[in-house]
Amino acid sequence: MPKKSDIPKATVTRLSKYLRFLEYENERGRETISSREVGERLQYTDTQVRKDLTYFGQFGSPGVGYHVEELIGEIRKILGTDRKWQVAVVGIGNLGRALAANKSFLQKGFEVVALYDNAPDVIGMEVAGMTVQNVDAFSDYIRENEISLAVIAVPATEAQKVVDLMVKAEIKGFLNFAPIHPVAPDDVFFVTVDLAVLFEQLTFRIGHGSR
Amino acid sequence: MPKKSDIPKATVTRLSKYLRFLEYENERGRETISSREVGERLQYTDTQVRKDLTYFGQFGSPGVGYHVEELIGEIRKILGTDRKWQVAVVGIGNLGRALAANKSFLQKGFEVVALYDNAPDVIGMEVAGMTVQNVDAFSDYIRENEISLAVIAVPATEAQKVVDLMVKAEIKGFLNFAPIHPVAPDDVFFVTVDLAVLFEQLTFRIGHGSR
Numbered sequence: 001m002p003k004k005s006d007i008p009k010a011t012v013t014r015l016s017k018y019l020r021f022l023e024y025e026n027e028r029g030r031e032t033i034s035s036r037e038v039g040e041r042l043q044y045t046d047t048q049v050r051k052d053l054t055y056f057g058q059f060g061s062p063g064v065g066y067h068v069e070e071l072i073g074e075i076r077k078i079l080g081t082d083r084k085w086q087v088a089v090v091g092i093g094n095l096g097r098a099l100a101a102n103k104s105f106l107q108k109g110f111e112v113v114a115l116y117d118n119a120p121d122v123i124g125m126e127v128a129g130m131t132v133q134n135v136d137a138f139s140d141y142i143r144e145n146e147i148s149l150a151v152i153a154v155p156a157t158e159a160q161k162v163v164d165l166m167v168k169a170e171i172k173g174f175l176n177f178a179p180i181h182p183v184a185p186d187d188v189f190f191v192t193v194d195l196a197v198l199f200e201q202l203t204f205r206i207g208h209g210s211r
Numbered sequence: 212m213p214k215k216s217d218i219p220k221a222t223v224t225r226l227s228k229y230l231r232f233l234e235y236e237n238e239r240g241r242e243t244i245s246s247r248e249v250g251e252r253l254q255y256t257d258t259q260v261r262k263d264l265t266y267f268g269q270f271g272s273p274g275v276g277y278h279v280e281e282l283i284g285e286i287r288k289i290l291g292t293d294r295k296w297q298v299a300v301v302g303i304g305n306l307g308r309a310l311a312a313n314k315s316f317l318q319k320g321f322e323v324v325a326l327y328d329n330a331p332d333v334i335g336m337e338v339a340g341m342t343v344q345n346v347d348a349f350s351d352y353i354r355e356n357e358i359s360l361a362v363i364a365v366p367a368t369e370a371q372k373v374v375d376l377m378v379k380a381e382i383k384g385f386l387n388f389a390p391i392h393p394v395a396p397d398d399v400f401f402v403t404v405d406l407a408v409l410f411e412q413l414t415f416r417i418g419h420g421s422r
Contacts, residue, residue, distance in 0.1 A: 016411045094306070094308040099406070191416075194231075196319040197224060199298075203296060
């Protein structure tokens, strides 16, 4: 497989979108599909669809298109979701609760299995069938349970401390909702969701009048 | 200004990042800055920084760099945040509550001013200093208060209905957390936050071992 550095971020995002669409079609019994139809439904060109997939190998055959179920398997392999991922959520405020209770992750291979907070009145609380644990005590639990992803839903001022603790506990990837860019070793990955940035994308599009 | 269709999405996201960094430096009294320093701090090349800005005009001068405050003003104008935006949040579950209570939007020009839900036990509740209103009755309030952005934090099955209602009330942009792509007229814009897609970006990076 190519190094991630060679592959545009936009390709990875599109792979997720292709996957969602293929899963949808697969549930409806669809067996084969063309790059043109995938593109049309998601508003990309068929060239774009084929180019994105070509980074990872040769899929599909001329005149037949892609086998839906096979391509789902291949894209999951590329994205790393051909296995289950256990997820810890840190910071059980409103956002943390929303994430803990989100059942749709599970279908996509992500299972929230542990909740952490540092507030005495939150520790011990039952949320979405789990007991909130003390953030200072999570290392052993995380290692033993092979949790490798964490969601950071704590205030900006707490985020770096949480990341430091979790990196020690061998967390490899963070979905970060704190509006900072935490520092971590090179083999630890972050996807930061900055809601202000998303709002700005929206106002930019409204102002420039085109999708 | 160029049509949005000519400008890569990644440029718009980077403009937000430049803006955050420039605001940070401005608060610390910084007056001028070079494209190289902006790039270095955010891990882009200086060519990238200059290219992104060139879409919108000529900023900065050789040997001096950019005037920080001036460039902040220009980027805000490009992104449409040289004015305030009033925001409605629809769906006052945990996610809606988290968004309603988020104070950091305000500094960036986004103010949550109205909350809506359809559940009888939620309507009338006080959340973050606002009273949750009935989603069926919002048209007049939205028009009178010049609310043009909405956050969709309702279940997927409710999202299209909410969008239809809000488009009638002249909402122009949606930050959508429901895992569907709602249908709307061409002058209505969506930024969809699909948490599964973000998790997949993370597992892709972990699997391919490079930032």
